[in-house]
Amino acid sequence: MTGRTTGGGTTRGRTTAGGTTGGARVPRRRTAAGHLLLALLSLISLFPVYWMFASSLRQPGHIFRQSLLPWPLSLESYRFVFDNLDMSALLANTLVIAVVTAAGQLMVCLLAAYAFAAWEFRGRNILFLMFVATWLIPFQVTMISNYLVLSNLGLLNTLAGVIIPNLCSALAVLMLRQHMQAFPRELLDAARIDGRGSWTILWTVVVPNLRPVLASLSILLFISAWNDYFWPALVLQRANSVVQLGIRGFLTEEGDNWGALMAASGLACLPVFALYMAMQRQVVDAFVRSGLR
Template sequence: MRKSIGKKITMYVVLAIGALISLFPFYWAAIGATNESGKLFSKPPVLIPGAKLVENVKNLNEAIDIGRVLFNSLFVAIVYTVLSLLICSMAAYAFAKFRFRGRNIIFGIFLLSMMVPYHATIIPLFKMMANFGWLDTYQALILPNLAYPFAIFLMRQNMLAFPNSLIEAARIDGSGEWKIFFRIVMPSMKPALAATAIFLFLYQWNSFLWPLIALSSNEMYTFPVALSSLFGLSRIDYGQVMSGVTIATIPIIIFFLALQRQFISGMLGSAVK
């Protein structure tokens, strides 16, 4: 009994320490947003809120136009997540439930594309977007990576566990493939869809290199690109930077909390299987 209690106490202490270490960068960023730039690197470090939050946010808004940048990031991330989730789910369903020649070979080639360095595709992708006239547009940010290989792989692995007998029964009852996909298969994939949606949203929200190359006007900047513009050659106002980082973190937390229940149930379901 004492050994069991000791193990639980040790486990909770270790988890508490890990949680504090994980949350400290967010806390430090929030504290930095409320203090002036010079206090971020003072010794000892300042770990209590200051009185500069309103001033820092005001200066940040004058520098990057928070409303416009936030709209750009949310619009691109949400539209990308919805479209990519639909396309990846349909591709995963085809790979998991349809029998056709070369299925495994095509899927293997698809997985091999994940090993190609992303930087190697930037120049061809830039030329393609330039030929389409899509540079500095939302299309250039949303469309190129809709068929994301990892998302297809993740959804396929979940759809492999879906009973084929249900699909066959629906076909015998006269249901078409679209009806089977949207009415029978997709509702049972909610946990997997939630986990994939979180991954896709974070991927697009945090994307920096491609938006930096594809966008040229301040009105189209997303949050990572806008925040990078705050780092000048001479003086950097870290109060502004930390304010921007804190604001950019809030939508991620809200999105995760909104899908948290489905995400956890999906993880538990996978463990039970």
């Protein structure tokens, strides 16, 4: 009864309702034109991704053949990447950064959102504004002094240096607060009358009911941390640290070795694509929520 009250449930309900009535009214010719437009745009969206994997699977000597199907297939480019780049270490480092950043942001922002949603307190509005306003502050404005702080702390060239400055996410606070506010107050009151403390209530009542939101939010945070490029580039500097920098280094050194470059790029995208295929609904849900506010 409680889990159904989240925003996602109602939106999905409305989607199907609007879709069926809409579908019945639309003349067939218009539908065909719509399919044509969408098929074209889908093709444009998909093709570069296809081309990345297709090029990576070509035999090295065939890379400049622009045939649409790579044939015969070959894993030579992948072998080259693993031989010349420490790909497993790069992927492992990126994974550590993405997982720890996402988990840390989730924890910090869960607590902050809980404070904003469950209490009235002095300075609440101004503090909330301070959290949200960080969304507007471009990282280029803060990067120089953060770089200096990390350098003083000896955290340059460490994974911790990438993770620690990013532990608070305005988006996560916003999303979590919104869902906690939609949460039925009677449940909180009931738990309170039972004599449970706020910490226990958070973990036994609030978190179990926010599970769908927490799932899609953690996916979103993981993907953005995985794909983040500039802050790791600044902190880690070396090419053999995270997969994004590995590719950039490769791009300058092996500029014409397109097969290997596409193989490395493909490997960098693979974990996120796998996540997308396995949990498409949650991923899409997360991005929609991030855009709606």
